[in-house]
Amino acid sequence: MQKNPTLFPLLIIIFLALFLAACAGSSQPTAISGQAKPTVPAEYAGKSNPLAGDPAAIEAGKQRYAANCTPCHGASGMGDGPAAQSLNPKPQPLAKEMSTLQDDYILWRIAEGGAMAPFHSAMPAWKNIFSQEQIWQVMAFLRTLK
Numbered sequence: 001m002q003k004n005p006t007l008f009p010l011l012i013i014i015f016l017a018l019f020l021a022a023c024a025g026s027s028q029p030t031a032i033s034g035q036a037k038p039t040v041p042a043e044y045a046g047k048s049n050p051l052a053g054d055p056a057a058i059e060a061g062k063q064r065y066a067a068n069c070t071p072c073h074g075a076s077g078m079g080d081g082p083a084a085q086s087l088n089p090k091p092q093p094l095a096k097e098m099s100t101l102q103d104d105y106i107l108w109r110i111a112e113g114g115a116m117a118p119f120h121s122a123m124p125a126w127k128n129i130f131s132q133e134q135i136w137q138v139m140a141f142l143r144t145l146k
């Protein structure tokens, strides 16, 4: 029986293609949710919300969230806003994640957004739009979501 000389290179090419496809798949921008969160930069690390639980802050934050965050994060913070479908990566169900996120991490993410590694997302940076107090207000509201 004679071997087919073209078959072996062909198999290599097929395996290579499958291998490359697998690699490309794993380097897609994946949701950060559920994985270990990146370390909070020194500028934000250790900060905690001075307005936590404050009813006036929660109310102010609620309005700010409704006006600015719902298009992507959804009215109840489940990541189902009208703009969410077209985003990659998509917003996570923030309401569910809140209990696992520290104040300093949330502050950092709201202030600096998702333009940088490892996020590379459409999450806007709010630090030039909101004062730090306004970010704390939004966070106080986020903590009420479940």
Ligand code: HEC
Pocket (backbone or CB within 6 Å): 032, 033, 064, 065, 068, 069, 070, 071, 072, 073, 083, 087, 089, 090, 091, 092, 094, 097, 101, 106, 109, 110, 113, 114, 119, 120, 121, 122, 123, 124, 126, 138
């Ligand atoms: C244009 C869409 C968009 C808007 C508007 C937006 N976000 Fe986001 N946000 C995202 C996306 C997408 C992610 C997920 C990717 C990431 O972590 O960067 C995200 C992530 C976050 C995270 C980090 C969640 C985590 O688990 O790491 C927080 C906190 C957050 N957003 C809060 C807010 C708040 C508060 C507002 C309003 C002031 C807001 N976002 C407005 C798209 C948006």
